[in-house]
Amino acid sequence: MVILINPSILESSFIPERLIARDAELTRIMETVIKPTKNGITTNLILYGDSGTGKTVTMRYLAREVKDPHVVYVNAIAYRYVKNVLIDFLSRFGIIVPERSSYASLFTRIESLLKDQGKNVILVIDEASNILKGDYDGLYYLFRSKDSFDVNISTIFVVMEDPAILFDSKIRKSYGMFGEMKFRRYTKNEIYQIVVNRALQSLVDGGYDDDVLDYIAEVSAEYGSARVGIDILAKAAHIAEYRRSAKISFDDVRAARSMISPFVTESKLASxxxxxxxxxxxxxxxxxxxxxxxxxxxxxxxxxxxxxxxxxxxxxxxxxxxxxxxxxxxxxxxxxxxxxxxxxxxxxxxxxxxxxxxxxxxxxxx
Ligand SMILES: Nc1ncnc2c1ncn2[C@@H]1O[C@H](COP(=O)(O)OP(=O)(O)O)[C@@H](O)[C@H]1O
Ligand SMILES: [Mg+2]
Structure with missing residues (x-):
């Protein structure tokens, strides 16, 4: 019995047609970052929140939907320096530069790129903790790129930690002004809506009852995480298939729930x-x-x-x-x-x- 007919819908790379329960956040990002950047005013924002609160998908959604300014998404999980991010950024436009390029030469490249494009740019740096905690020099260049190199680039840093514990007040002062925005955990009802929406697109009709989706939302609500909800849905579908059932049962949900604890540990540690x-x-x-x-x-x-x-x-x-x-x-x-x-x-x-x-x-x- 195949229940999961469209697995890619449940993968983390999938960006849905529309986001659920993030309208207020999208509006605020629109007003405080996107509009100003379009008009040539650069701003910096730190977006933070627990695992599974939709930070990444919201940024990738903006990168897809917003055409002017350009929104460029870079995942910095493997990067320690702003330099790595800028090199990655340039490569998105087909510009390949040596790893050892100086900041001056990188920003010169970016300046001429932006002139060619005729648009301003928002650089989204996801998983930015390491960089924010450690690369003072790189951040210094980045925040002064307007004055030093005439590069108009706004930045959105995405992290899990509260910025208050991410850097101390001294660093905060030297970095200058930052907007902050928290993505709060999802309620049970919000997770339910997200899970229903994904189930409709990925599972066979009749492969589940609404009750079961409600139960998935209930066991995920403790973590406030859409990722937990979607993961449990995918795992429960596999478990049901494995026992040759045509439908996901409550016990499939329980079994799936018991499989995700390593992830849950991560999110608990992060909080x-x-x-x-x-x-x-x-x-x-x-x-x-x-x-x-x-x-x-x-x-x-x-x-x-x-x-x-x-x-x-x-x-x-x-x-x-x-x-x-x-x-x-x-x-x-x-x-x-x-x-x-x-x-x-x-x-x-x-x-x-x-x-x-x-x-x-x-x-x-x-
Ligand atoms: N508001 C939302 N609407 C639809 N899907 C969402 C929403 N928020 C999160 N998701 C989904 O939940 C999963 C986890 O979200 P993600 O953005 O990776 O969380 P974070 O980056 O905050 O850890 C992804 O599969 C994402 O598509
Ligand atoms: Mg993320």
Whole structure:
């Protein structure tokens, strides 16, 4: 039985005909970036929000729909420098330059390109964290390109982190003015609409009931992520096909939901602040060779870790409660024998602790 007849509709490269529940955001980008740029006024915007809130698809949608100015989308996940982005940008117009070109020569190329095109340009840099955190020189050139090289280029940086924790106030000052815009998480109803729309285009008629789509939205709502919703839809369809059913069942949805936890871990990590991460790292250290741990162990490890990362006065109890609430860790209370009270036992079930440790260390050392 084939249920998923048009799989490309559920792939992340697909850009839908229209976006759901992002009208206000599109209008604001129109007013604050697109119109000014068209009129020769350059602006910079940081767009941020959790995984699956539609940042990438919205930018790629604009790149497709907006003709003047040009909106050029570059994914910078593999780039560390603004220079890499500019070289990528030029290559979109068929201009190939050596990796070692100077900023002056890159901007000279861009200046003459823009003259030829007769249009202004918005450069969208997706996955821009590394660049924003690390390439001060490149950003300096980029923001001064108008004065230094007469290049009119607006930039939209796309990241997951809140800009307030992405850079400190000193850097913020030296970078100058930035607009900020947050993409909030989707509600259950919004995810439902997105999933219905994709199901209509990708699945065979009769391969699902509305109830099942509603259930998918319900289990995805916790993450506020359209990506989770669409992923579960695709996986549930495969699972149904595999058991030779003509229709997706509730249990197919549950099975699909259980397969996405590594991704879910990523999005949870992205929503944590520095101190949460330090506490979670302490928990991981304690769990590296045991099933459960307790607050004594976590507290001991935390004092070493906080020394290493130069953070003091972390409220362990508050942080542990927060990690419990977002489902990162599980805690149970265990009796200590008569008159001894209870003790909090902490564990992690969803992800291998070794993998989690590595991810956290990457985030902390980034
Ligand atoms: N408003 C929306 N309307 C339709 N599809 C959406 C919408 N927002 C997100 N999606 C879809 O959800 C998935 C994740 O969105 P994406 O833009 O990659 O999220 P982000 O970049 O914020 O992590 C993609 O498949 C995207 O097409
Ligand atoms: Mg993205």
């Amino acid at each position: 944590m602040d520095y101190e949460d991460l330090l506490v979670l790292l302490a928990v991981c250290r304690c769990l590296s060779s045991s099933k459960f741990t307790d607050l004594d162990c976590v507290s001991q490890n935390l004092s070493m870790i906080s020394e290493q990362y130069g953070k003091r006065d972390i409220n362990l109890y508050d942080r542990i409660r927060k990690l419990e609430n977002n489902g990162m860790i599980s805690a149970t209370l265990e009796g200590q024998g008569r008159g001894e009270g209870v003790k909090k036992m902490i564990s992690i079930y969803d992800v291998p602790v070794s993998i989690l440790t590595e991810r956290i260390e990457n985030l902390l050392n980034a």
